[in-house]
Amino acid sequence: MSYHSEFLSHISEIKLKVTASTKEELFQGALAGMASILGPKISPSLPRIEEMIELQSLNLNTLLVDFLSEILTKVEISGIIFTGAQINNLTNTSLQAKLIGFKTGVFQTQIKAVTHHGLDITQDKNGIYQVIILFDI
């Protein structure tokens, strides 16, 4: 898996920058970044949980927010932290993936929402994708 993520400074919220070689990896990197904010206390003995997710959205930007938001909702309802995803199909408006997670119940940081603020997935001349995501915490 080839993605890189780093946290940027923001006065009140959390700003995550993700770069990746493919759109799929960009989504995976964003999910891993969100999981690291939630800071799950995952014990190696916890059973692995797999769950399918299917989404449709307006465009690639809103699809990424919807993807992360949907997972955030699942986290809060089920207490399962999803740390990874096997993305089976990804277009600019739809996604089908298998989420991989662990039931923990307690997390370190609360994320209220994944925002659309300034979110714009871009691709540079070398084909590298980049996005900056602002999480309301």
Next chain:
Amino acid sequence: MRKQDLIKINDYLWEIPKSFRSDMLVGARFYATEKLLEDVLKDKSLEQLVNLCTLRGIKRYGLAMPDIHEGYASPIGGVAGVDIQEGIISPGMQGYDINCGMRILKSDYLEQDIKPYLSQLTDEIYQEVPSGLGQGRKLKINISALDKILEGGAKELVNTGYGEPEDLENCEAQGCLDNACASAVSLLAKKRGQNQVGTLGSGNHFIEIQRVSNIYDNKIAEIFGLFQNQIVIMIHTGSRGLGHQVATDYIREFLGLMDKYQIKVADKEFACVPFKSSEGQRCYEASQAAANYAWANRQMISYYIRKAWNNIFKQKRNKLMTLYDVAHNIIKLEQYQIDNELRQLAIHRKGATRAFPPGHPEVPEKYRLAGQPVLIPGSMGSSSYVLHGTEQAEQSFYSTCHGAGRVMSRHEAMRRISGQQLKKQMENQGIIIKVGSLSDLAEEAPFAYKNINDVVDIVHQAGLAKKVTELKPLAVIKG
């Protein structure tokens, strides 16, 4: 934004003229001293305030309170009065934590009365009120009971034995907005809310045991039932996951509807539709339902605090009475004179506290001579304040600040001090800290915020609300 782009109206008020950017429909005004302005200019909050001024139907000015700081869509501390006939409704302008707000419970005890029991009381409250993410209550309420809370708010809980009639009397909107509709709230939102009634959450949410340390206006303090060295308990929380999901759902929906209504926004988080459209009305009903949920949440937390209080003091004679409960993230319909005509506006407040004046019909009768109690928390370890509403605040759509306002990122705060060090610092000041996550504690270090005394002084000097009492923390309970 540069200082030379601003017009200084007076020592506490600045204006960004409508001519600053071609898409502004009104000018922007914000409250700050020269000293605080330096902090305001360091982040993007004024650019965000300019964006707010482009919302369709906005009247007078886009406003920001002295605790203004960068958020998303509106800056934190932003207020927009939008004409409901021609304007929009924007859930992102309100923020995800719908009806995040404050409640103060007041006792008859003095500081010296509870000092021997303070540590025990703090522990007891911490045990009774779950805090932190994932810390729901063990008991889930079923969806039909949740629907009653969404439409009945705090009233529903008081009617079923979880409070006193005075709790409703002393609460904004009596703890229940009539236009709430449970069916406008998604099942996912309801599932998120099923086990969170009576929970504090994490982040900057807290319960503080405080003492009245200073009285500025004896007459109004007496009307509010406040006296020197009195023990009060302050609660700061909102609608939890249910409110977050309601905002998420409607922002998602509205992003797909803006072409239909030919609406463009400067930031996608402002996603909006006409207030009077069917989609706008449904969003308003859902937003009101989430606000009711938040009032129910603070009501239930009050119930658990009272339980803890009675466990410690084991006597009924000393009840905890609600001083007031008020929202600082909300969309409310209020009437204002616009161009010599009385118009109904959807007042969007994001990190701004409503502050109604003396004589206002929505101020509880016993406070009507004084104006609404205005509850302003400070940063952790610093003072909080009770103020009262004034007629002068009409200029800000009867809005004032909601806290101190951040000046430093959470990451930078954590880099400068550890949670353990901060806890020790607080304890050295005689403040008991009971916290779920020490790293989260560091994020809330007092130096990460503006000085609350400076912020409240601006509010006082600008006449948006007047100081009644200062409150000093004795114990802090956080997620």
